[in-house]
Amino acid sequence: MxxxxxxxxxxxxxxxxxxxxxxxxxxxxxxxxxxxxxxxxxxxxxxxxxxxxxxxxxxxxxxxxxxxxxxxxxxxxxxxxxxxxxxxxxxxxxxxxxxxxxxxxxxxxxxxxxxxxHPERDMAKRVAHYIASEKIIDYIELSKDHSIVEIVASDKLHNQTLLELDVRAKYGCSVVAVQRGEDVIVAPVAEEVLQKGDVLIVIGHNSDLNRFEEKGV
The missing domain is CATH 3.40.50.720 (NAD(P)-binding Rossmann-like Domain)
Incomplete structure (x- = not known):
């Protein structure tokens, strides 16, 4: 401890x-x-x-x-x-x-x-990302170029598996967990079927995360 x-x-x-x-x-x-x-x-x-x-x-x-x-x-x-x-x-x-x-x-x-x-600056970034996107519900800066975001799955992702989405290959970022209601699926398998409203915890380069938010979700 x-x-x-x-x-x-x-x-x-x-x-x-x-x-x-x-x-x-x-x-x-x-x-x-x-x-x-x-x-x-x-x-x-x-x-x-x-x-x-x-x-x-x-x-x-x-x-x-x-x-x-x-x-x-x-x-x-x-x-x-x-x-x-x-x-x-x-x-x-x-x-x-x-x-x-x-x-x-x-x-x-x-x-x-x-x-x-920098508590105020860091919180300002999180709030700004939340306000600027209808999909992002939280944002954590890991470094100058990399972050973790929580993105809400839309109709576009409903009933699709992570394998079908192939987020890593298409966008260069990784889904490290999926929150569904009170349950959190850590390191989800490729066969995990997503549902509308799931929260995807995604890590990656900021530019890749932006592309995934704009086109993938």
Whole structure:
């Protein structure tokens, strides 16, 4: 079981702590505000008031023992950068950091953050794709060029098998799962017969996904 520390309990960090609690993950929640610590104490395994800009404090928290540390400060870019730097120097296995803008992203990348998160930008992309297409119901960016999308099967796909569709050969992307009501069919076989309203979870290059959405579904 992973052990995760969330540093900074604003909207993003606090939401993470709540979600980790739902998933049964041991989480240490840290903030310099005692009010924030008290607010999320019931969701975290440990909730601690501390100044993470202080390297000895991070050592005292046993931060090196955590599998993943998320630096989720809000507008305090300097605190985010310095804390991330301390964590990398202390040898934390994985450091994920929230970025406010492109400049912040570049600095976090330079000092070795393992993953940089843009919650507002990422959510904006998901919402934009949802609004722009009548077929796409969710969108997750994997990299600059690759994504996962959830696409609703139309009349065009009803009673067709995945073998007949041959999505991989025709469009270059892959159907990795099919959701039908409450059931999810992971790694569906080629003989799986699709029904109107099925949700196809498709992975691939963005251009291939766009072609499949426009012509295949």
């Amino acid at each position: 992973k052990q995760i520390a969330v540093l900074g309990l604003g909207r993003f960090g606090g939401s993470l702590v709540k979600e980790f609690n739902e998933l049964g993950i041991d989480t240490m929640a840290v903030d310099k505000s005692i009010d924030k610590v008290n607010e999320f104490a019931s969701y975290a395994t440990h909730a601690i008031q501390a100044n993470t800009l202080d390297e000895p404090t991070l050592k005292h928290l046993g931060i090196r023992n955590f599998d993943l540390v998320v630096v989720s400060f809000g507008d305090d870019i300097e605190a985010s950068i310095l804390t991330t730097l301390h964590l990398k120097e202390l040898g934390v296995k994985q450091v994920w950091a929230k970025a406010q803008n492109d400049y912040h992203h570049k600095v976090l990348d330079k000092i070795g953050a393992d993953r940089i998160i």
